[in-house]
Every structure is written in structure tokens, then in C-alpha cells.
Amino acid sequence: MGDESAAEEFRYEADWDSIRSRYEVPEWFRDAKFGIFLHWGPYAVPAFGSEKYPKRMYIDGISGKSQVNHYAHAEENYGKVGEFGYKDFIPMFKAEKFDAEEWAHLFRKAGARYVVPVAEHHDGFAMYASKHTRWNVAEMGPKKDTMRLLAEAVRSEGMKFGASSHYALNRAYYPKKNPDWDTNDPEYADLYWNPIEKGALPSKEFLDHWWDRTTDIIDQYEPDVLWFDFGLDKPGFDSVHAPILAYYYNKGLDWGKEVVFQDKNMKNESFPEDVIVLDIERGRMADIRELPWQTDTAVGVKSWGYIEDEEYKTSDYLLDELIDIVSKNGCMLLNIGPKADGTIPQEDREIMLDMGDWLALNGEAIYGTRPWKIFGEGPTKVSAGHHSESQNADNVAADVRFTQKNGVLYATSLAWAEGGSFTIESLAKGNPHDSRKIDSVFFVSGGKPVEWKQCKKGLVIEAGEHMPCEAAYVFRIKFAD
Incomplete structure (x- = not known):
């Protein structure tokens, strides 16, 4: 009381x-x-x-x-x-x-x-x-x-x-x-x-x-x-x-x-x-x-x-x-x-x-998510601070951003990859960020599960040749318990 x-x-x-x-x-x-x-x-x-x-x-x-x-x-x-x-x-x-x-x-x-x-x-x-x-x-x-x-x-x-x-x-x-x-x-x-x-x-x-x-x-x-x-x-x-x-x-x-x-x-x-x-x-x-x-x-x-x-x-x-x-x-x-x-x-x-x-x-x-261990990967650098946006270049498919929610990892590529083949280097086999085995990959933007493999160069995802939306492409990644 x-x-x-x-x-x-x-x-x-x-x-x-x-x-x-x-x-x-x-x-x-x-x-x-x-x-x-x-x-x-x-x-x-x-x-x-x-x-x-x-x-x-x-x-x-x-x-x-x-x-x-x-x-x-x-x-x-x-x-x-x-x-x-x-x-x-x-x-x-x-x-x-x-x-x-x-x-x-x-x-x-x-x-x-x-x-x-x-x-x-x-x-x-x-x-x-x-x-x-x-x-x-x-x-x-x-x-x-x-x-x-x-x-x-x-x-x-x-x-x-x-x-x-x-x-x-x-x-x-x-x-x-x-x-x-x-x-x-x-x-x-x-x-x-x-x-x-x-x-x-x-x-x-x-x-x-x-x-x-x-x-x-x-x-x-x-x-x-x-x-x-x-x-x-x-x-x-x-x-x-x-x-x-x-x-x-x-x-x-x-x-x-x-x-x-x-x-x-x-x-x-x-x-x-x-x-x-x-x-x-x-x-x-x-x-x-x-x-x-x-x-x-x-x-x-x-x-x-x-x-x-x-x-x-x-x-x-x-x-x-x-x-x-x-x-x-x-x-x-x-x-x-x-x-x-x-x-x-x-x-x-x-x-x-x-x-x-x-x-x-x-x-x-996006909604309700929190940052992962790293924000992302890719060649395009982001300028920091007030009034810096004019210094930023357009993103490419190799630019990937991560978020997480309820034990699920989301990887979002900021452009469409040629042939719908995406490679996420930060999720390569043996990566230092998460040692768990990947259980499934679902293409949120395309509304379907996709073929994938985890190898030394990265997580390679085959999303198909059909581009389902504009701007960016989301993959839901679940890990084995």
C-alpha cells in the first residue's frame, strides 16, 4: 500500500x-x-x-x-x-x-x-x-x-x-x-x-x-x-x-x-x-x-x-x-x-x-521491432548528423538492414537483386553474430517461402524473378531452437 x-x-x-x-x-x-x-x-x-x-x-x-x-x-x-x-x-x-x-x-x-x-x-x-x-x-x-x-x-x-x-x-x-x-x-x-x-x-x-x-x-x-x-x-x-x-x-x-x-x-x-x-x-x-x-x-x-x-x-x-x-x-x-x-x-x-x-x-x-546486433551491411555509406541527407547516395541490393522481433530476424534488401538472387554476407555460415542454425526463410514481400542456402559467402536466397513491390524487399528468418 x-x-x-x-x-x-x-x-x-x-x-x-x-x-x-x-x-x-x-x-x-x-x-x-x-x-x-x-x-x-x-x-x-x-x-x-x-x-x-x-x-x-x-x-x-x-x-x-x-x-x-x-x-x-x-x-x-x-x-x-x-x-x-x-x-x-x-x-x-x-x-x-x-x-x-x-x-x-x-x-x-x-x-x-x-x-x-x-x-x-x-x-x-x-x-x-x-x-x-x-x-x-x-x-x-x-x-x-x-x-x-x-x-x-x-x-x-x-x-x-x-x-x-x-x-x-x-x-x-x-x-x-x-x-x-x-x-x-x-x-x-x-x-x-x-x-x-x-x-x-x-x-x-x-x-x-x-x-x-x-x-x-x-x-x-x-x-x-x-x-x-x-x-x-x-x-x-x-x-x-x-x-x-x-x-x-x-x-x-x-x-x-x-x-x-x-x-x-x-x-x-x-x-x-x-x-x-x-x-x-x-x-x-x-x-x-x-x-x-x-x-x-x-x-x-x-x-x-x-x-x-x-x-x-x-x-x-x-x-x-x-x-x-x-x-x-x-x-x-x-x-x-x-x-x-x-x-x-x-x-x-x-x-x-x-x-x-x-x-x-x-x-x-518495421513496427514493434528492435535493432539486431548490427544494423546492416552493404557498400552505401550514410552520413550522420543534422542536414546531412543530401550527402547520401541511392542504395543498392547489397545494402541490407536488420531488425528483430519475437525471436525472428528480418533482413531487408534496399533494392532488387538481379534475377532475384540475394546474398546476405552477415549471415554466412560461421558468422560471429548468431551461431544458431537457420531453420526457414520466408519472403515477406512476395508472400511465400523461398529456396535458400547458408554457405561461407553468405545466406543466399532465391526469391524468383518476379519483383513483388517497389523500394525494398523483406525476408523473415527463423532460427532452429
Whole structure:
């Protein structure tokens, strides 16, 4: 009885040791493997350059991956910058075709197990019914709580629901070099924030406002996942790190559910690595990480939000990336960018459905799995760290990734082998990883048992000449008792 009472009374203190004493990354997250990220806001109205249009429309010059001039685009299409400012896109952001249930159904068909929309980006516009700023989606633009609608729809489809906060960068986001710009008008300081000196640390006023907005998201929407962008790791935010983590984890206790806090600082300077989930932006790990982690990346190359001339990755590439991440104890959070009217671009939709089709056939090698003794084999190297994805080459059939579940080993080749003949060198006779005799090999992707032999050069599998799906090919390997 004493232990039960102590468990009921436990509260996390704003102290790393207190948090470490109790918190573990929940099994549901480790099992989920694949989530959908959503960058959606007024920056979808110009649909140009990138989601950083709110900032770059005040900078006259070429910038961003698109290498375009946002300032010139704004002046050509909307009028003189400063007279027409970012605030003026908000009434044009109507989301008139937004259908939360249709979105959630699509994400479920894509194979996602959790969904994380952006609650507020650097632009300062709250994509939820904020109690601390008038610049929010319930009072302006769509004039409805799209976050609430999406949360209900996602959860009704059996998925977990999260929220991301990028607001920490808002204080230093908008250029203010021209005194006549609306970014310097005190009337709009609650959107653009007050002018600050270069290099200045966040003021108490900003930290308090950040706290109010962040806890408002937590309290209202009870997110299963709370994701933070790089801004929270900037100098001057250290005073809120342990308190916000304790606040969120205590809310999880109040709600009776296990929650996940995600941050990007790989050096563990903001949050110790064992009390949160590390998130890597547009990058991966080179090897298995003992602690669970996540990659956040996007279907698009240029932007996180919707733009009209996006360059899209292939579903084949993204599936290879997902499989590699899972083999190393990670999850993938894949971003799409809906249009301003609330529709999801056809390219985004097709990529998600392709991934869903593959996962429907091969998901047993992904969901609920854990890493094997090695992540895989093959000639194609993976670059590690934030923003490293552009350095990665396409995979070949000799690139194999391993996962395991319930005593079964899964080997997934990341391309089709010539003639359907696959050789897995790490499972050669006498290999150092597993001395047990192989009992059977089943071709999951093809839905059939296959001929195989274990010899000194490897496990040689004859899958037949028919390629049953695109992207990658899964074999279920059982060992003799």
C-alpha cells in the first residue's frame, strides 16, 4: 500500500536527477516507427521559396535552397514590402477546404502511427486557439481551431497526436532594418516581437510569454509528443529547460499516459540525452544508437511548407531512409506541406500512399521491432548528423538492414537483386553474430517461402524473378531452437 501511495504522489521536479529517476521513453513510441509532420500556416499563401517566406520577404537578395528573392516576389505580387507585410497574408489563409477527418484517414493509410502538426512556427502565428495571442487560427484566417479538429480526427483513427513549437526563434526572426516596415510598428509587436539588439539574450518578458504559450498548447491539447526546434537550444533558454520538461511529464502523469519530449541538441547541452528523445533534422545516425531517437525530414527538398515549385524525393528513397533509421533504433517523422486552402498536394499524397502500400505488405519488419546486433551491411555509406541527407547516395541490393522481433530476424534488401538472387554476407555460415542454425526463410514481400542456402559467402536466397513491390524487399528468418 505504501508503494502504491508513493507512486500516486510522485511528481517530477525541475531537476535532471528527479526526471531521470522515473522517466523512460514509452514502448508505444519505440514501436511506432513512422509519423507524419505538418508545416501549415499563412506562409502557404505565397507558396514561394520556403516556409521562411515571413522572414525572407524583408530581405532583398537571393536566399534559401530555392535560391530565389522573396523580397522581389513579395513586391511584384503584393505591393511594397512594409506597407504589405506578413500580417496581411493571414486574412488570405482561409483553409476553406480543410477536412480533418480526411487528413487523418490519409495519414492512417500512409502507415503513420503518430501525427505532429506545427502548433506555432517562427512566424508567431498560433495554429491553435491560443489564450495568449490574438494572432491565432481560431480568431484570424480560418477562424476555427484546426488543431482541435485534427487532434480529434487523428485520435479517432487510433494514432497518437503531438504538437511542435518553433516559437523560441520568434523574438529574433523578423528583419527590422527599415523603421517604416510593419515589423517595427508597436501595433504589431505581438506578432513580430519588439526590436532587440543583435546577440541579446531573451528577455524575461519573452521567456514568460514563451512559457505561457507552450503550457497553453500542453494544457489544451494534451499532446502525446511535444517537439521543439533549434531555438530552444539557443543561449538564454537554459532557465526553462528543466521546468518545461517537468511540467510536461507531470501532465503526462495527470493524464495517465506516457508522453514523449523531443529536442535537437546532439551535444546534450540543453537536455541530457537519457531524459528526452533526440531529433535529427534532415539527417540520421551512422550506427545503432542505444537510446531511441528520431529523424525529422520532408517529402520536399526545398521547403517544409507548401511551395508551388517543390522538388520531391521519391517514395523509394524515403522508404530506404525509414528502413535504415528503424534498423538503428530510430523513428521517422515525415513532413508534408498542405496548401493554404487546406488541401494536401497530390505529390505529397502519392508519396504517403506509396509508403502506406509498402508498409501494409512489409510492416512486420518495421513496427514493434528492435535493432539486431548490427544494423546492416552493404557498400552505401550514410552520413550522420543534422542536414546531412543530401550527402547520401541511392542504395543498392547489397545494402541490407536488420531488425528483430519475437525471436525472428528480418533482413531487408534496399533494392532488387538481379534475377532475384540475394546474398546476405552477415549471415554466412560461421558468422560471429548468431551461431544458431537457420531453420526457414520466408519472403515477406512476395508472400511465400523461398529456396535458400547458408554457405561461407553468405545466406543466399532465391526469391524468383518476379519483383513483388517497389523500394525494398523483406525476408523473415527463423532460427532452429
